[in-house]
Amino acid sequence: MAPGSDQPLPPPSPEPAAAVGQRTHPASALVRVWLWVAAGLFAFGRDLVEGGESRSLLSMLWIGLAIVGAAALLGVAFGYLSWRFTRYFIDGREIRIERGILTRSSRRAPYERIQAVDIAEPFAARIFRLCELRIELAGGDDSRVALQYLRQSEADRLRHLLLQRAYEAGSQAVRDAVPASVAGAGATDALGRAAAPSLGGADDGTAASTEAPITVPHLDLSPPILVVPPLRLVVATVVSAEFLAPALFLTALVVGGVVFPGVIVFGVVPLLLWAGQVIMSRVVAQWSFTLRRAPTGLHVTRGLLSRIAQTIPYDRVQAVVVRQAALWRPLHLERAEVTVAGGSNDSDESGSATLLPVATPDEVRMVLGELFTDVDHVRIPRVRAPRRSAVFAPVGWRFRSAGSDAHAFVTESGWIMHRTDVVPHAKTQSVVIKQGPLQRLRGVADIVVHTPDGPVAAHGYSLDAADVRALATAQLTLARQAREERGES
Amino acid sequence: MDPLFAPPADTWHPVSPKLRTMHRLLTVVWTLVIAGVVMAIVALTLQWWWLVGLVGAAAVAVAVWGWMWSARNQAAWGYAENAEDLWIRHGVAWRQIVAVPYGRVQYVDVTAGPLERSYGIAKVSLHTASSSTSAAIPGVPAGEATRLRDRLTELGKTRGSGI
Numbered sequence: 221m222a223p224g225s226d227q228p229l230p231p232p233s234p235e236p237a238a239a240v241g242q243r244t245h246p247a248s249a250l251v252r253v254w255l256w257v258a259a260g261l262f263a264f265g266r267d268l269v270e271g272g273e274s275r276s277l278l279s280m281l282w283i284g285l286a287i288v289g290a291a292a293l294l295g296v297a298f299g300y301l302s303w304r305f306t307r308y309f310i311d312g313r314e315i316r317i318e319r320g321i322l323t324r325s326s327r328r329a330p331y332e333r334i335q336a337v338d339i340a341e342p343f344a345a346r347i348f349r350l351c352e353l354r355i356e357l358a359g360g361d362d363s364r365v366a367l368q369y370l371r372q373s374e375a376d377r378l379r380h381l382l383l384q385r386a387y388e389a390g391s392q393a394v395r396d397a398v399p400a401s402v403a404g405a406g407a408t409d410a411l412g413r414a415a416a417p418s419l420g421g422a423d424d425g426t427a428a429s430t431e432a433p434i435t436v437p438h439l440d441l442s443p444p445i446l447v448v449p450p451l452r453l454v455v456a457t458v459v460s461a462e463f464l465a466p467a468l469f470l471t472a473l474v475v476g477g478v479v480f481p482g483v484i485v486f487g488v489v490p491l492l493l494w495a496g497q498v499i500m501s502r503v504v505a506q507w508s509f510t511l512r513r514a515p516t517g518l519h520v521t522r523g524l525l526s527r528i529a530q531t532i533p534y535d536r537v538q539a540v541v542v543r544q545a546a547l548w549r550p551l552h553l554e555r556a557e558v559t560v561a562g563g564s565n566d567s568d569e570s571g572s573a574t575l576l577p578v579a580t581p582d583e584v585r586m587v588l589g590e591l592f593t594d595v596d597h598v599r600i601p602r603v604r605a606p607r608r609s610a611v612f613a614p615v616g617w618r619f620r621s622a623g624s625d626a627h628a629f630v631t632e633s634g635w636i637m638h639r640t641d642v643v644p645h646a647k648t649q650s651v652v653i654k655q656g657p658l659q660r661l662r663g664v665a666d667i668v669v670h671t672p673d674g675p676v677a678a679h680g681y682s683l684d685a686a687d688v689r690a691l692a693t694a695q696l697t698l699a700r701q702a703r704e705e706r707g708e709s
Numbered sequence: 710m711d712p713l714f715a716p717p718a719d720t721w722h723p724v725s726p727k728l729r730t731m732h733r734l735l736t737v738v739w740t741l742v743i744a745g746v747v748m749a750i751v752a753l754t755l756q757w758w759w760l761v762g763l764v765g766a767a768a769v770a771v772a773v774w775g776w777m778w779s780a781r782n783q784a785a786w787g788y789a790e791n792a793e794d795l796w797i798r799h800g801v802a803w804r805q806i807v808a809v810p811y812g813r814v815q816y817v818d819v820t821a822g823p824l825e826r827s828y829g830i831a832k833v834s835l836h837t838a839s840s841s842t843s844a845a846i847p848g849v850p851a852g853e854a855t856r857l858r859d860r861l862t863e864l865g866k867t868r869g870s871g872i
Contacts, residue, residue, distance in 0.1 A: 648810070657802045
């Protein structure tokens with residue numbers, strides 16, 4: 221899907237008359253038909269269950285064919301109408317998408333608000349070799365506009381065009397990040413990227429545009445900084461508890477069924493579904509997970525059936541959690557998730573996004589460095605939980621620690637599921653010290669640094685009380701300094 | 710005082726003693742009402758007078774404990790307005806300090822139920838972008854609560870930042 225990034229950009233072509241608008245690809249009408257067919261099958265299935273016994277096999281077959289056929293016809297008709305009534309307009313200020321058969325709706329995406337333009341390929345659209353253009357906008361509730369569906373080449377062309385227009389319109393987000401993308405092919409370090417927004421990004425932007433004509437802001441997809449090999453994905457999933465649990469249960473059930481033939485093998489279906497769900501979400505959805513630097517964030521493409529493209533915006537990432545299950549430890553593999561504030565992006569649940577499905581510790585460090593300038597969670601000095609806290613976690617206390625350096629706060633905990641939570645100081649929302657009566661007897665306490673809701677929970681368990689107090693006080697100071705540095709307070 | 714829960718500056722700002730009075734009233738009244746109902750039911754149906762006595766004794770014990778708990782709980786609440794952040798401490802057995810930088814306060818609530826209003830106290834709650842931040846001070850005198858809200862809102866605005 222990468223458009224040849226070394227091809228020179230075509231000069232901005234004059235748009236067709238804006239008043240008429242353009243249509244999406246005609247085959248868009250067919251993409252959603254499967255939904256109707258599925259609904260038809262469902263209706264037929266219910267009919268069968270409710271009163272199908274009285275009919276003959278042949279008549280049932282005919283009824284089924286008729287229902288599904290009618291549903292498909294309806295779907296095609298509806299799809300055609302909605303395609304017919306969908307048009308998009310590109311003019312000097314915005315891209316506008318109008319759709320709706322009875323109720324017309326018009327969605328606008330002004331160029332200066334464009335944050336990212338992604339190309340996604342849902343499975344149904346992939347069958348027709350079509351893809352969807354998603355435009356992320358800054359601010360507001362309606363922060364995504366989608367154009368369904370376009371031919372790949374057309375989507376690429378539009379993506380280029382929109383990013384360029386966004387640049388020309390001075391979309392701050394795109395402009396700030398341009399130097400990094402101009403320097404482009406992996407040469408920029410995290411400093412170069414992150415320095416731009418904080419220190420007069422506009423200057424850098426103009427510098428970039430004087431070096432070369434206006435078409436050059438190279439907003440193309442840069443070469444990937446990380447690709448997760450499918451083999452690693454498969455191996456890591458196979459040795460994960462999420463997969464092993466249903467697999468072991470299944471084996472036990474099957475063995476039990478063979479040894480005692482009388483036993484009804486009841487649990488097989490839900491267990492199969494469970495295992496299947498794990499495979500879908502961990503392997504199929506993350507297939508050829510690719511991470512790239514994009515103007516406004518890290519650009520993720522993944523998926524075997526549906527190709528998903530999403531951007532994790534640098535400025536909205538609040539914190540990261542790196543997880544390592546006990547079974548992954550010998551393989552030196554980790555998983556990373558991020559908390560994204562106010563995210564309307566493709567997150568599994570609100571506020572959370574997978575940063576890395578499976579990666580080596582070095583890769584995790586590298587990607588964290590991309591997200592947050594100067595943050596290296598491995599190097600942050602930590603205080604470990606004291607031995608006397610072992611009553612609270614006989615094994616786990618060895619894995620508990622917390623600490624901070626000039627850039628971030630980090631906590632570690634968990635024995636079977638080890639987690640490292642990293643919060644850059646500027647993202648600290650509040651700091652909590654906690655102590656229960658037993659902890660008081662042992663002279664230990666908890667420290668928690670709150671971040672917006674998401675997978676990250678920076679909780680340091682049962683550390684030495686004096687350390688906790690020192691960490692908390694230091695954290696408030698460091699957080700304030702970090703906010704001041706960013707010119708926020 | 711435990712250095713872990715020492716105030717950030719010189720001292721913790723206490724909450725109103727009326728919070729203690731209110732908690733005492735609530736625990737005593739509720740214990741007596743519930744115990745009264747239970748005792749009446751036992752007396753009328755089973756007529757096990759020893760059980761009535763036992764329930765009565767338990768109720769008195771709970772009321773006495775509530776009486777003392779109210780005092781300790783009230784004494785455990787405290788807040789301190791630092792230069793850059795607000796600290797709140799509470800809890801007797803399970804102690805906790807919450808520190809919220811002013812710049813992180815998104816909005817401030819002042820709530821007062823009918824009973825609280827009659828005592829002239831209110832609860833001030835701070836909200837940040839993290840819903841796990843549970844920073845609330847109960848039993849703040851009404852005037853002080855308004856002042857605190859205005860000050861926090863003002864500080865939140867001047868020091869405020871995006872997420």
